[in-house]
Amino acid sequence: MALKLVALDDQDLSIVSAHVQDAVLKVGDLEYLPAAKRFVLTMNRFVWEAKSGVLRQHNERRQAVLHFDRVLGAKTSGIARDRPEEVLSLLAISFVGIDKPAGIVELIFAGGGAIMLDVECIEARLADIGGAWEATSRPVHRA
Numbered sequence: 001m002a003l004k005l006v007a008l009d010d011q012d013l014s015i016v017s018a019h020v021q022d023a024v025l026k027v028g029d030l031e032y033l034p035a036a037k038r039f040v041l042t043m044n045r046f047v048w049e050a051k052s053g054v055l056r057q058h059n060e061r062r063q064a065v066l067h068f069d070r071v072l073g074a075k076t077s078g079i080a081r082d083r084p085e086e087v088l089s090l091l092a093i094s095f096v097g098i099d100k101p102a103g104i105v106e107l108i109f110a111g112g113g114a115i116m117l118d119v120e121c122i123e124a125r126l127a128d129i130g131g132a133w134e135a136t137s138r139p140v141h142r143a
Helices: 010-020
Strands: 004-007 023-026 030-033 038-046 060-069 073-075 087-099 100-107 115-121 123-132
Touching: 004 010, 010 038, 010 060, 010 087, 010 123, 030 073, 060 115
Parallel strands: none
Antiparallel strands: 004 123, 023 038, 023 087, 030 038, 038 060, 060 123, 073 115, 087 100, 100 115
């Protein structure tokens, strides 16, 4: 079943973050549209909500789009924008309120990369846009 989520506050954003943890995308799949005040990420997300077990023994990924609206600016750190084929692995998304509802949405990637979005408020949408396929492995996080 295709996932569709909307985030309008930091609690909603934490739910979206859980669903995109370990999503992979290419640097070239990041797009900031200043005239539309939108930041878009096209990704292959790991389907964490699908239970594994006796009836379900396969891990899966789905192509999804995550976009943020009401974005006033975007900055990257540790991401080589001149290498569009480089693969990024998204770890988490968080929000730091500066002058609520305005603040910074931070997207944290494996290897130290980050994107900071200066937003008027939290307004994000995540939607699966394609069918699922079997993932070759399940992401592992060591404490």
